[in-house]
Amino acid sequence: MIGPSTDVVPLDALGARGSYRSRSRLTVTDVAGQESAELSLVPSLFVDRTLKAMHLAATPARDVRIGMIAQAAELFATATLDGLTPDAYAHRVSRVGGTPISVVRATVTAIASRLRKVHHSVEHARPTGAVHRWDDPLTRTGRAVWVRRGNVFAVHAAGNHPGPHSLWPEALALGYRVAVRPSRREPYTPHRLVTALRAAGFGDDQVALLPTDHAAAGALLRGADVGLVYGGDDVVRKYAGNPSVLPQGPGRSKILLTHEVDWRDHLDTIVDSVSGHGGTGCVNTTAVFVEGDPAPLCAALAERLAAVPSLPPQDPAAVFPVQPLATAKALEAHLLHRAVGTKPWLGGDGILAxxxxxxxxxRGAVHQLDSPHAPQATVEMPFPCVWVAPWTREDGLAPLKGSLVLTAITHDEGLVAALVEEPSIGNVYVGDHRTYWMDSGLPHDGYLAEFLMRCKSVIRD
Structure with missing residues (x-):
């Protein structure tokens, strides 16, 4: 295990003219309140100038872009960047974000793998009838051409987990210039990734890191053609009517077990779906619906989660996330307030260690609900917290709607067909599959390219 470092890492803004260390800086602390990094914050004027340069920048050829992203994958995973080796980087991400270090290391591998397959991923999103270029021979007789909706893509990044940073490089593969506003909670991952992309050949005016305060954050979205924003329900509501912004909110992922299956055969999958990756992601299970008595499953889940040790995030055996004590107490109070009226099997007296x-x-929390329609079933928490409810065929699909992922452990093909056709369910996994399962080339919340690209008809002489 790598010991803690007392060095404070300077994380400069990365603008169109290179690295910039501003006078206004934010101290990034770890979960114990120790200073870890100093993040340079840039004003709206700096954001505006950077985005103006990005709008004017040339776009490298497609094969060149793909090659540079593949090279960046190797650098991100193996190189010393920003003065940090891969191990030192993983240690700091674990300490500032509270994410178990085993999860950070696995995510580094996953991000690098996804970058290496970025061409594969974006090609899966392209309509089969569309070509890449207006001068493709097929356009002589008329063809759809797949084109960008703009040139500059802005990202308000998430800080709960490093994994979402595997997604936005797809925009670079499609020819966008990309500006990322890092989360104050965990800026190491986007800084390292942008540094790797620049080291691999992308120009300073093609990919940028623009840390800002809240007042200047709006300048990033206003100056870009399209944007991606992570946040809670408030963020989703704010941007729901804006066709230029793609909001990414809570996942509220779920598991359904119908009467003909034995949950005991799938307990490992259910426990991992709740607690895997620290239980912090939108693809972790928020609620489990059981056709039958949910009490035995609640007891088994509580027993398994109660046995997990409480460890600091940099411990290789850590499973649960860690937060500063004040933040943790606030989350605990919120859970206890929302859980009123439910039956606690684990965490009823609190979840802090x-x-x-x-x-x-x-630590983990397991609560039993009286009804699948109970409001708690949609309460998503940034730690392993699961609500278990009874479900019947008469309840139908209503309690299952609004799910990023739904794992349906059932033999009922008619039910599966209805779940797949339900518009508010993002992904359906049938059988013994963890809700956090993902793979390159498959959509997460739809393909990002569905939002970034469009088709237009071209015919030429």
């Missing part, structure tokens, strides 16, 4: 350094482990 203080580590003695000003931080606390967010």
């Amino acid at each position: 203080e580590l003695g350094d000003g931080s606390a482990v967010l």
